[in-house]
Amino acid sequence: MKSKLIGSLAALLTLAAFAYGCQSGSSTTGSTATTQSSAGLKQIMVERKLSEADVEAALLTYKPTGQKDEYVIFASGGQSGQILVIGVPSMRLLKVIAVFTPEPWQGYGYGGYGDKVLAGGQQYEIGQRLTWADVHHPNLSETKGDYDGRFLFVNDKANARIAVVDLSDFATKQIVPNKLVASDHGGAFVTPDNEYVIETSQYPAPLGREYAPISEYKTRYRGLAMFWKFDKVKGRIIESESWGVELPPYTQDLADCGKLASDGYVFINSFNTEMATGGILEGNPPVESGASQNDTDFLHVINWKKAEALVKAGKAKEIKGVKVLMMDVSGPEKVLTLIPEHKSPHGADVTPDGEDIVVGGKLDTHATVYSFKKIQALIEAGTHEGVDPYGLPILPFKDTIRGQVEIGLGPLHTVYDGKGFAYTSVFIESVVAKWDLKSLKVVDKLSVHYNIGHILAAEGDTVSPDGKYVVAMNKMSIDRFANIGPLYPQNFQLVGIENSKMKLLADMPIGIGEPHYAQMIKADKLKPMKVYPMGTNPLTDEKDEFAVTPGKERIERKGNVVDIYMTAIRSHFTPDYVEVDEGDTVRLHLTSIEQAEDQVHGFTIDMYNINVSLEPGKHENITFVADKPGAFPMYCTEFCSALHLEMMGYFMVKPKK
Ligand code: K7E
Numbered sequence: 108m109k110s111k112l113i114g115s116l117a118a119l120l121t122l123a124a125f126a127y128g129c130q131s132g133s134s135t136t137g138s139t140a141t142t143q144s145s146a147g148l149k150q151i152m153v154e155r156k157l158s159e160a161d162v163e164a165a166l167l168t169y170k171p172t173g174q175k176d177e178y179v180i181f182a183s184g185g186q187s188g189q190i191l192v193i194g195v196p197s198m199r200l201l202k203v204i205a206v207f208t209p210e211p212w213q214g215y216g217y218g219g220y221g222d223k224v225l226a227g228g229q230q231y232e233i234g235q236r237l238t239w240a241d242v243h244h245p246n247l248s249e250t251k252g253d254y255d256g257r258f259l260f261v262n263d264k265a266n267a268r269i270a271v272v273d274l275s276d277f278a279t280k281q282i283v284p285n286k287l288v289a290s291d292h293g294g295a296f297v298t299p300d301n302e303y304v305i306e307t308s309q310y311p312a313p314l315g316r317e318y319a320p321i322s323e324y325k326t327r328y329r330g331l332a333m334f335w336k337f338d339k340v341k342g343r344i345i346e347s348e349s350w351g352v353e354l355p356p357y358t359q360d361l362a363d364c365g366k367l368a369s370d371g372y373v374f375i376n377s378f379n380t381e382m383a384t385g386g387i388l389e390g391n392p393p394v395e396s397g398a399s400q401n402d403t404d405f406l407h408v409i410n411w412k413k414a415e416a417l418v419k420a421g422k423a424k425e426i427k428g429v430k431v432l433m434m435d436v437s438g439p440e441k442v443l444t445l446i447p448e449h450k451s452p453h454g455a456d457v458t459p460d461g462e463d464i465v466v467g468g469k470l471d472t473h474a475t476v477y478s479f480k481k482i483q484a485l486i487e488a489g490t491h492e493g494v495d496p497y498g499l500p501i502l503p504f505k506d507t508i509r510g511q512v513e514i515g516l517g518p519l520h521t522v523y524d525g526k527g528f529a530y531t532s533v534f535i536e537s538v539v540a541k542w543d544l545k546s547l548k549v550v551d552k553l554s555v556h557y558n559i560g561h562i563l564a565a566e567g568d569t570v571s572p573d574g575k576y577v578v579a580m581n582k583m584s585i586d587r588f589a590n591i592g593p594l595y596p597q598n599f600q601l602v603g604i605e606n607s608k609m610k611l612l613a614d615m616p617i618g619i620g621e622p623h624y625a626q627m628i629k630a631d632k633l634k635p636m637k638v639y640p641m642g643t644n645p646l647t648d649e650k651d652e653f654a655v656t657p658g659k660e661r662i663e664r665k666g667n668v669v670d671i672y673m674t675a676i677r678s679h680f681t682p683d684y685v686e687v688d689e690g691d692t693v694r695l696h697l698t699s700i701e702q703a704e705d706q707v708h709g710f711t712i713d714m715y716n717i718n719v720s721l722e723p724g725k726h727e728n729i730t731f732v733a734d735k736p737g738a739f740p741m742y743c744t745e746f747c748s749a750l751h752l753e754m755m756g757y758f759m760v761k762p763k764k
């Protein structure tokens with residue numbers, strides 16, 4: 108057994124040598140160097156108990172220093188409120204983008220531009236400052252149904268917010284709070300040309316964040332699909348041109364946008380059409396069982412292009428200044444239609460050609476494949492088998508589907524390879540199920556470790572997926588890693604899907620929050636800047652009016668307002684000595700006048716909770732009250748040069764007499 112294994116390892120190494128253009132030949136040609144290293148490798152395999160499959164996986168994923176990844180994943184950082192950027196196939200963490208949570212390295216939320224982004228995401232009328240988020244579904248911007256590498260959108264389930272990240276500098280630019288709903292889940296999904304970023308609610312609540320007793324759940328609680336208008340040139344959501352579609356108080360879950368054949372439509376699965384509200388102490392069943400009584404829930408189908416036209420025609424009602432198309436309009440106008448789904452489903456995933464919508468069974472062993480053509484024909488013909496309590500038409504289930512796939516225990520989400528196969532995450536069974544989109548038969552299953560939630564594919568949500576990798580986003584990792592206490596990391600597992608059998612290639616523990624979805628884009632589609640044009644304010648993407656040029660550094664006082672115009676360059680700040688009086692308002696305008704790649708400075712003042720990152724060319728405006736007297740060192744927080752420690756100064760606050 109062992110010798111056979113080692114024999115094929117030699118063949119594998121030969122292949123590897125060819126693949127990497129190695130000049131030293133192979134064991135079959137008798138090169139001494141390779142023979143010695145093969146012998147060494149054989150020994151390593153034995154000592155480390157590595158199988159041939161392990162070595163192959165290592166060869167397929169290992170990136171020697173300097174070799175770059177082919178793909179980049181943008182993954183939800185879960186409760187961390189951030190986005191993880193991961194290289195594929197190496198599964199190396201490249202960055203954590205600060206989004207909803209203050210992040211010190213990027214100087215996000217410690218005095219600089221990030222404070223303003225975070226402030227934009229607050230609901231001040233509610234009076235609570237939010238410093239975290241439950242990040243679920245990052246989605247890349249699209250042009251003609253293909254990732255264009257320009258922007259990234261993500262939702263905060265807990266507080267119903269959407270964030271916009273600009274991939275020209277990988278910085279969060281905008282957070283928009285939803286004024287109408289109390290939690291979201293079906294977001295952030297984009298329309299194929301990114302006209303809209305979609306956010307649909309999860310747990311129903313009175314629209315506009317009002318109070319209504321739970322006994323009025325059926326009459327006053329509602330869901331909502333929000334269509335956030337996106338301006339691709341400015342790279343910002345335009346709140347005033349955004350609108351919503353009222354939904355019944357079922358618990359809307361995952362959403363996906365139609366494309367190609369189904370362009371112009373949105374699909375949202377749901378659960379709890381029972382409208383259970385819990386109340387265990389009052390003698391009611393908990394939501395988990397109350398919501399699982401009916402045999403079916405509803406797939407919601409929204410014709411968003413028609414909804415948009417109706418909103419523009421003045422058919423919407425204003426709630427808290429937001430235009431909302433109500434159900435008494437959307438039902439009769441065939442804008443909102445329901446289709447039965449098997450009980451408590453999860454995931455609604457449109458195929459790359461837009462023809463089918465796959466809904467995972469969750470509590471059912473099937474995935475249901477709905478046919479868009481059939482759905483559309485029924486809607487247009489006005490055929491329905493009944494209406495729900497809100498007057499919304501319900502299509503006959505049997506006439507809407509192309510079939511059902513017997514998947515296994517707990518199917519959730521489905522992604523595609525663009526070669527005719529679908530890959531469904533199967534939570535309870537802890538497998539990835541690969542199935543044929545034509546025959547609707549499972550053709551391969553791969554065990555993953557453990558309890559896979561989402562699954563993602565290379566270019567997976569585009570009209571033309573790449574079919575090279577999928578990643579299993581596993582919720583549990585029980586015996587996979589060194590014990591680090593009772594809070595275990597989640598586990599991303601890279602799976603090769605180029606051959607008929609799936610192959611597990613690498614594990615990546617995720618030690619920051621519980622991630623949900625992620626998307627994977629070809630790395631060469633990302634074209635971020637390497638340095639900022641001199642004096643750029645990342646909030647506006649423009650040269651700041653207070654940008655400081657070398658030689659123009661100065662301190663100006665008007666009354667008790669002190670303006671400090673400061674520059675940073677290796678290895679000093681100018682000015683490096685600042686004197687103010689206790690109680691003065693300090694407005695620090697700080698420009699990095701570096702233009703060399705990867706020459707980053709930071710800036711902090713002792714005891715003032717100020718810390719900004721100064722990438723080359725970046726400008727920051729920091730305003731604060733000098734309310735603590737003392738002699739405070741200010742210094743550069745990034746090891747920027749041999750004289751980095753010398754890059755410091757004093758910020759003097761003279762006490763009031
Ligand atoms: Cu399935 Cu919030 Cu996308 Cu997680 S959701 S698994």
Ligand code: CUA
Binds near residue numbers: 747751
């Ligand atoms: Cu600049 Cu350290």
